Amino acid sequence: MTETALLRHPRTAAIGAALVLLAAPPLLSSFLLTLLTQALVYGILAMSLDLLLGYTGLSSLGHAAYLALGAYSVGILTTRHGANFWVTLMVGVLAAAVAAAIFGLLALRATGVYFLMITLALGMVIWGLAHRWVSMTQGDNGLSGVPRPTGLPWSVAEGVPFYYLVLIAFALAFVVLRTVVRAPFGQTLVGIRESETRMRTLGYHVWLHKYIGFVIAGAVGGFAGVIWAYYNGFVSPADAELATSVEVLLMVALGGRGTLFGPAIGAGVIVMLKNLVSVYTHRWLLILGTVYIGTIVYAPDGIVGTLRSWLAARRRRPVGVAGVVVNPEGGGPHG
Amino acid sequence: MARKLLVIALIAGVLVGGMFGATDAQKGPIKVGFLAPMTGGGAQIGKDMTNGFQMWLDENGGKIAGRQVEVIIEDTQGQPQVALTKFRKLVENDKIHVATGILFAHIGYALAPKADEYKIPLIYPVAAADDLTQRKPSKWVFRTGWSSSQPSHPFGEYAAKTLKYKRIATIGIDYAFGWEVIGGFQKTFEENGGQIVQKLWAPLNTSDFAPYLSQLRRDVDAVFSMMVTISSLRFPKQYQDAGIKIPLIGAGTSFDEFVLPSLGDEALGGTSALIYSAALDNPVNKKFVVEYRKKFGKVPSYYSETCYTTARWINEAAKGIGGDVEDREKFLAALRKVELPDTPRGPVKLDTYGNPIQNVYIRKVEKKDGELWNTVIHTYPAVSQFWKYKPDEFLKQPVYDRNFPPCKHC
Numbered sequence: 001m002t003e004t005a006l007l008r009h010p011r012t013a014a015i016g017a018a019l020v021l022l023a024a025p026p027l028l029s030s031f032l033l034t035l036l037t038q039a040l041v042y043g044i045l046a047m048s049l050d051l052l053l054g055y056t057g058l059s060s061l062g063h064a065a066y067l068a069l070g071a072y073s074v075g076i077l078t079t080r081h082g083a084n085f086w087v088t089l090m091v092g093v094l095a096a097a098v099a100a101a102i103f104g105l106l107a108l109r110a111t112g113v114y115f116l117m118i119t120l121a122l123g124m125v126i127w128g129l130a131h132r133w134v135s136m137t138q139g140d141n142g143l144s145g146v147p148r149p150t151g152l153p154w155s156v157a158e159g160v161p162f163y164y165l166v167l168i169a170f171a172l173a174f175v176v177l178r179t180v181v182r183a184p185f186g187q188t189l190v191g192i193r194e195s196e197t198r199m200r201t202l203g204y205h206v207w208l209h210k211y212i213g214f215v216i217a218g219a220v221g222g223f224a225g226v227i228w229a230y231y232n233g234f235v236s237p238a239d240a241e242l243a244t245s246v247e248v249l250l251m252v253a254l255g256g257r258g259t260l261f262g263p264a265i266g267a268g269v270i271v272m273l274k275n276l277v278s279v280y281t282h283r284w285l286l287i288l289g290t291v292y293i294g295t296i297v298y299a300p301d302g303i304v305g306t307l308r309s310w311l312a313a314r315r316r317r318p319v320g321v322a323g324v325v326v327n328p329e330g331g332g333p334h335g
Numbered sequence: 336m337a338r339k340l341l342v343i344a345l346i347a348g349v350l351v352g353g354m355f356g357a358t359d360a361q362k363g364p365i366k367v368g369f370l371a372p373m374t375g376g377g378a379q380i381g382k383d384m385t386n387g388f389q390m391w392l393d394e395n396g397g398k399i400a401g402r403q404v405e406v407i408i409e410d411t412q413g414q415p416q417v418a419l420t421k422f423r424k425l426v427e428n429d430k431i432h433v434a435t436g437i438l439f440a441h442i443g444y445a446l447a448p449k450a451d452e453y454k455i456p457l458i459y460p461v462a463a464a465d466d467l468t469q470r471k472p473s474k475w476v477f478r479t480g481w482s483s484s485q486p487s488h489p490f491g492e493y494a495a496k497t498l499k500y501k502r503i504a505t506i507g508i509d510y511a512f513g514w515e516v517i518g519g520f521q522k523t524f525e526e527n528g529g530q531i532v533q534k535l536w537a538p539l540n541t542s543d544f545a546p547y548l549s550q551l552r553r554d555v556d557a558v559f560s561m562m563v564t565i566s567s568l569r570f571p572k573q574y575q576d577a578g579i580k581i582p583l584i585g586a587g588t589s590f591d592e593f594v595l596p597s598l599g600d601e602a603l604g605g606t607s608a609l610i611y612s613a614a615l616d617n618p619v620n621k622k623f624v625v626e627y628r629k630k631f632g633k634v635p636s637y638y639s640e641t642c643y644t645t646a647r648w649i650n651e652a653a654k655g656i657g658g659d660v661e662d663r664e665k666f667l668a669a670l671r672k673v674e675l676p677d678t679p680r681g682p683v684k685l686d687t688y689g690n691p692i693q694n695v696y697i698r699k700v701e702k703k704d705g706e707l708w709n710t711v712i713h714t715y716p717a718v719s720q721f722w723k724y725k726p727d728e729f730l731k732q733p734v735y736d737r738n739f740p741p742c743k744h745c
């Protein structure tokens with residue numbers, strides 16, 4: 001009973017968020033709707049990175065590579081071969097998964113800062129390909145004129161239907177990743193994050209768990225890339241840049257790593273800051289910097305992480321006459 | 336805590352502001368969307384661009400075709416995805432009538448299909464990528480600047496015929512703009528009997544050229560450098576320090592007015608080709624340079640000139656249709672028909688592909704009153720982006736890139 005009492009709040013919040021996202025389009029100007037669409041796409045990417053950073057404790061600086069692979073799959077297949085949505089989706093996710101499978105073999109030999117450096121280098125390999133394989137990628141000029149998705153049962157040429165498509169993609173990615181982290185597999189990843197040696201002693205195949213987690217994160221990152229290319233109608237090496245990888249990392253840190261939904265919120269905040277605040281002031285970087293510093297100083301666990309522990313602390317205290325004392329042992333795996 | 340609250344309040348304020356930011360414009364002011372980098376690597380150039388545009392408006396009472404003008408400047412941060420978002424905002428929220436600005440080529444390519452989709456005239460005063468007005472033209476997009484290889488074509492001929500160079504080595508920045516500038520130069524230089532014997536490429540933002548200079552061949556008549564921004568600032572000095580005495584020629588951006596004030600005597604004698612020089616000896620330009628200096632404390636760069644001319648261009652078109660810019664098809668047709676006989680850079684009109692036909696100036700860096708200037712030593716009048724070639728034949732060849740034209744004499 002006490003356990004459900006604690007869980008009720010986040011669940012209501014999740015349902016509330018879903019309702020707000022469903023009902024949003026008529027209430028927003030088309031510009032805000034595009035920003036929300038963009039935030040959802042980045043949200044998928046940030047959630048996929050959270051599987052590595054938050055749940056497995058691996059900080060990757062090359063996550064933009066998978067975004068770029070998904071995006072370039074769409075760019076090349078649609079502009080050259082007129083491929084429909086399903087083909088590009090399959091190829092994009094597969095390309096990212098294959099790349100992650102190869103990169104994982106190289107990167108997972110190391111941990112900590114060395115892992116960071118290797119993923120950075122591998123990310124730059126993809127950037128280099130995008131930049132220099134001109135016959136395929138048009139190099140620096142990028143691939144323009146990517147159409148809106150075709151082959152779907154309804155037309156998504158307009159902003160609102162496209163928004164719903166992205167919302168479905170976001171929900172799908174969320175459900176998949178949530179299932180992964182809730183499953184024994186995900187719990188093992190958390191165990192590895194907390195103490196790799198202990199998990200090894202217990203008989204877990206640590207490397208294989210990390211490897212599979214790495215590939216899943218890459219594949220979902222590629223999925224985000226597919227949607228990203230359709231959203232922008234344009235693909236360029238900027239998608240594979242180190243700056244993009246860093247930005248995703250900051251989204252996860254800002255939203256709260258290891259919370260899955262937190263990184264999506266982090267993505268929303270950063271997208272709004274970059275695109276909306278910069279409309280009002282050219283000093284938007286100052287505000288962005290303030291938000292980062294504020295997060296580090298006041299909420300090192302990110303927005304959602306801090307909110308959760310704050311709520312949990314409140315509930316632990318006896319509340320009012322009813323005196324519902326919540327079992328301090330309760331809460332989710334990372335509550 | 337107080338600071339965090341403030342941040343939250345700020346974001347909330349901005350969000351609410353955004354929601355009610357949408358206004359509709361029925362016969363209000365003419366709205367111009369101006370997309371330029373205001374932060375990041377291109378911010379200084381972005382400043383030159385907005386300064387040029389604003390200066391023309393200020394000189395003309397802030398009016399175009401008798402109607403008030405509202406310029407909405409949006410920061411692209413030099414990133415295509417941000418530029419796309421901001422372009423959407425300008426069109427859907429601000430209901431602009433015409434968009435301009437755009438520094439980088441990839442942003443040019445990213446926005447062009449969107450302009451066709453939105454049916455909004457989009458004018459590029461700077462983005463130079465050849466194919467924007469060659470193999471991938473867009474109905475709603477045209478240029479008031481120049482295409483990358485446009486000044487290179489006459490310059491290649493000039494280097495072979497007038498400067499009598501036989502063998503040249505090139506060193507350029509390794510991206511599409513660099514490939515196109517050098518490709519155009521190589522084509523006409525070799526067609527006039529010259530030989531490109533070496534092509535070196537350095538990554539964008541290279542500031543240390545020592546590894547490249549040590550590879551540079553010394554048995555050539557001249558070295559052609561294709562530099563931009565930070566590389567333009569560093570290259571001539573390092574070239575001199577390496578003890579190389581071979582004449583240095585180069586792309587317009589290697590010696591343009593944006594970098595010239597920061598260069599020293601090492602740049603003297605640097606010969607380049609471009610559609611503009613602040614030293615141009617015509618009354619319109621002389622006045623432009625004096626006024627610009629008075630206002631912004633520096634010599635105008637070609638970025639300022641092209642944006643200044645773009646403002647006048649929009650005015651000219653809007654005047655021709657009685658200020659009725661709401662009729663976009665009519666407005667676009669008028670924009671494409673504009674001919675300006677007396678801009679600071681000289682006469683300008685568009686070809687059918689949407690690129691200006693204009694003079695190309697061969698310029699040499701000289702010192703006058705302690706300052707460096709690009710003295711014009713030769714003028715090629717009314718140069719088209721296709722030079723002396725027939726457009727349809729020219730367009731059969733691929734766009735210039737790293738390996739085209741191939742380096743036959745390397």
